[in-house]
Amino acid sequence: DTEVTQTPKHLVMGMTNKKSLKCEQHMGHRAMYWYKQKAKKPPELMFVYSYEKLSINESVPSRFSPECPNSSLLNLHLHALQPEDSALYLCASSPFRGTDTQYFGPGTRLTVL
Amino acid sequence: AQSVTQPDIHITVSEGASLELRCNYSYGATPYLFWYVQSPGQGLQLLLKYFSGDTLVQGIKGFEAEFKRSQSSFNLRKPSVHWSDAAEYFCAVGAGLDTNKLIFGTGTLLAVQP
Numbered sequence: 753d754t755e756v757t758q759t760p761k762h763l764v765m766g767m768t769n770k771k772s773l774k775c776e777q778h779m780g781h782r783a784m785y786w787y788k789q790k791a792k793k794p795p796e797l798m799f800v801y802s803y804e805k806l807s808i809n810e811s812v813p814s815r816f817s818p819e820c821p822n823s824s825l826l827n828l829h830l831h832a833l834q835p836e837d838s839a840l841y842l843c844a845s846s847p848f849r850g851t852d853t854q855y856f857g858p859g860t861r862l863t864v865l
Numbered sequence: 866a867q868s869v870t871q872p873d874i875h876i877t878v879s880e881g882a883s884l885e886l887r888c889n890y891s892y893g894a895t896p897y898l899f900w901y902v903q904s905p906g907q908g909l910q911l912l913l914k915y916f917s918g919d920t921l922v923q924g925i926k927g928f929e930a931e932f933k934r935s936q937s938s939f940n941l942r943k944p945s946v947h948w949s950d951a952a953e954y955f956c957a958v959g960a961g962l963d964t965n966k967l968i969f970g971t972g973t974l975l976a977v978q979p
Contacts, residue, residue, distance in 0.1 A: 794969035
């Protein structure tokens, strides 16, 4: 089973709201990722967690706060977002090494009003 | 620095026709190469990957890709396209053994005419 699940599928929030995106995998993968994808663009890497520790932060604004409570779960906490943060947020996981295949979830479509 | 180029932003083919999507990469060592497909509003699905060995790689849905080191290319092919193949296709290269980063190309949007 190569499934990564993400909830919610869609999220609409105001600029003063606090919300969270959730990602889960049960493949025993030890690396998990958050990507942001704008329309007609490739995914842009935001964060990488390896063995539940943050290993890469691609200079993402602090209004995005990742969390990895355990090896199966990855959250992205959102606060005080801007309309330009509206995008498809993709989660992915991989066994661990840089050569390993990343498996993507279906994404959360976020709209910031 | 590593990079991936997909020269064709948009391609239209007729159903049943053959398909080739181009991908060129820039990488200093043996690359780890991937093709992903994305339907509108969906996540990315892995079509195939190349790590080493046979340079002709078979994937899902009847796709194949050929790694050509001399041309720094990893083109995706399908002998007969189906209407359900209409989607965005991304080529990607692994950024190195010591990192989990993928470098994506800008994507090629495939339209299929009946």
